[in-house]
Amino acid sequence: MDIYNETILDHYHNPHHASPITSPTHMAAATNPLCGDMLTVEARIEKDIVQDIGFIGNGCAISQAAMSMLADEVIGKKITAIKKLKPRYIYNMLGIHISPGRTKCALLGLHALQHILPYEKK
Amino acid sequence: MHFYLNPMHPIKKDFPIFHRLVNGKKLVYLDNASTTQKPRALLDALQTFYTTSNANIHRGIHTLSEEATEQYEHTRKKIAGYIGGTTEEIIFTKNCTEAINCVRFSWGQKNINASDEIIVSGLEHHANFVPWQELAKEKKAVLKIIPVTKDFLLDMDGYKKLLSKKTKLVCVTGQSNVTGTINPIEEITHLAHRVGARVLIDGAQTVGHRPVHVKKINCDFFAFSAHKMLGPTGVGVLYIKKDIMEQMPPFMHGGEMVESVHENIATYRSGPWKFEAGTPNIADVIAFGAAIDYLKRIGTAHIMRHEQKLLAYAKKVFSKYPTVRLLSPTNPKQSGGILSFTIPGVHPHDIATIFNNEGVAIRSGLHCAEPLARKLGINGSARLSFYIYNDTRDIDAAARALKKVLTIFKA
Numbered sequence: 166m167d168i169y170n171e172t173i174l175d176h177y178h179n180p181h182h183a184s185p186i187t188s189p190t191h192m193a194a195a196t197n198p199l200c201g202d203m204l205t206v207e208a209r210i211e212k213d214i215v216q217d218i219g220f221i222g223n224g225c226a227i228s229q230a231a232m233s234m235l236a237d238e239v240i241g242k243k244i245t246a247i248k249k250l251k252p253r254y255i256y257n258m259l260g261i262h263i264s265p266g267r268t269k270c271a272l273l274g275l276h277a278l279q280h281i282l283p284y285e286k287k
Numbered sequence: 288m289h290f291y292l293n294p295m296h297p298i299k300k301d302f303p304i305f306h307r308l309v310n311g312k313k314l315v316y317l318d319n320a321s322t323t324q325k326p327r328a329l330l331d332a333l334q335t336f337y338t339t340s341n342a343n344i345h346r347g348i349h350t351l352s353e354e355a356t357e358q359y360e361h362t363r364k365k366i367a368g369y370i371g372g373t374t375e376e377i378i379f380t381k382n383c384t385e386a387i388n389c390v391r392f393s394w395g396q397k398n399i400n401a402s403d404e405i406i407v408s409g410l411e412h413h414a415n416f417v418p419w420q421e422l423a424k425e426k427k428a429v430l431k432i433i434p435v436t437k438d439f440l441l442d443m444d445g446y447k448k449l450l451s452k453k454t455k456l457v458c459v460t461g462q463s464n465v466t467g468t469i470n471p472i473e474e475i476t477h478l479a480h481r482v483g484a485r486v487l488i489d490g491a492q493t494v495g496h497r498p499v500h501v502k503k504i505n506c507d508f509f510a511f512s513a514h515k516m517l518g519p520t521g522v523g524v525l526y527i528k529k530d531i532m533e534q535m536p537p538f539m540h541g542g543e544m545v546e547s548v549h550e551n552i553a554t555y556r557s558g559p560w561k562f563e564a565g566t567p568n569i570a571d572v573i574a575f576g577a578a579i580d581y582l583k584r585i586g587t588a589h590i591m592r593h594e595q596k597l598l599a600y601a602k603k604v605f606s607k608y609p610t611v612r613l614l615s616p617t618n619p620k621q622s623g624g625i626l627s628f629t630i631p632g633v634h635p636h637d638i639a640t641i642f643n644n645e646g647v648a649i650r651s652g653l654h655c656a657e658p659l660a661r662k663l664g665i666n667g668s669a670r671l672s673f674y675i676y677n678d679t680r681d682i683d684a685a686a687r688a689l690k691k692v693l694t695i696f697k698a
Binding site for chain 2: 168169174178199200201202223224225226227264266267270
């Protein structure tokens with residue numbers, strides 16, 4: 166079972182939505198302090214729908230590729246629906262076996278999105 | 288080129304676990320700094336105890352209890368001899384971390400006061416870092432950290448500058464579990480004693496890997512774990528100089544460690560038994576004795592040379608790949624059998640996963656040494672660590688896995 170297949174590596178080396186966006190309304194950050202995986206996610210959410218999403222990240226191939234693929238998936242979806250997604254959604258999306266040691270990596274992006282909050286207006 | 292410890296007797300045969308396959312491949316176990324595999328002799332000793340002499344120790348009159356007590360105390364004597372101490376200077380704990388915490392809660396609590404200084408090194412494992420951080424916070428003492436050089440050694444000039452009359456305790460590892468750096472613990476102890484400070488050495492990566500003589504080192508406290516030297520998990524050892532131990536209060540109270548108990552007061556035993564409250568890990572302590580016998584038959588100096596040869600071979604092989612950064616001192620005499628490395632653009636967890644797919648067990652991450660990782664400017668590393676049953680074929684398997692990593696990640 167090759168978890169480092171072309172899709173995963175492509176998303177790792179050429180991640181989608183890997184940059185800041187215009188007029189973000191929401192932001193979240195997530196890290197795995199034990200291994201240094203980190204993601205900062207911005208989104209523009211209007212009328213409950215994710216209009217645009219961008220992230221900056223650093224970490225293992227699984228965490229970064231999962232975030233990249235998830236970003237593709239959530240455009241046009243309702244944030245309330247995204248917040249109800251279960252880990253199984255990510256594992257199906259990735260299409261590879263995620264061992265217990267790597268679940269935190271795979272789920273980091275989903276965790277960030279599910280805890281996304283409106284930008285604090287200063 | 289095989290570097291077998293003894294060409295006449297392939298060691299892997301003594302270790303049943305090497306029969307198993309991982310992902311359809313032979314097990315190549317290179318994670319010995321985390322824990323070591325167990326020889327049949329140890330497994331037999333465990334079984335024998337539970338099937339012939341199992342009983343609680345110290346207070347029993349019946350035959351089984353006397354046998355169990357004799358075997359347990361005999362192991363204490365064996366371990367004392369192995370590290371050059373005396374029987375009454377050896378305390379059994381759960382692991383090395385608990386041994387260090389025993390010093391923190393017993394000696395530390397009594398002897399560290401506000402404005403006192405505790406020195407630790409930048410190479411420390413969290414077990415020999417966090418307890419002192421907490422003690423310093425609690426007592427309003429000051430924690431100082433010996434800097435690490437670009438060559439992954441302790442900056443001894445920097446250490447000398449940190450020492451002062453205020454220094455009460457110096458805590459240093461005998462060998463880094465990340466860089467393999469062997470620290471000059473005799474010199475460190477000597478300098479600390481000159482200012483009147485006590486010294487604790489974390490021997491988790493040292494005992495069973497190179498000869499240790501605590502009286503020569505002259506440290507006041509010395510801690511290590513059984514499971515990193517062929518012994519079972521659940522057993523740690525704390526050596527304390529006799530006169531210091533006498534002055535230390537117990538930190539756990541209960542049965543076995545008391546002399547007498549009245550309604551309003553209890554008196555405590557003297558010697559190491561003061562620090563062994565409750566039923567200890569009797570069977571595993573006794574089995575640990577079998578591990579010591581096995582190591583003595585091979586010879587610890589022999590093991591040290593074996594690890595040095597393996598390290599040299601691994602560095603030679605891995606140096607063929609210019610993108611691989613080795614976190615290892617230049618001078619081979621200053622390093623034990625541990626080799627950590629990083630590859631730009633490839634996370635250590637991805638490295639370890641690909642290695643695992645090839646049946647090669649390595650560790651990746653911060654190795655419980657986060658301050659060191661920050662100092663090195665990395666978010667973790669992949670680590671190979673060797674022991675008596677490893678040979679050059681294991682390192683060749685690791686090199687093949689490394690090639691796979693570089694290919695997959697185009698690194």
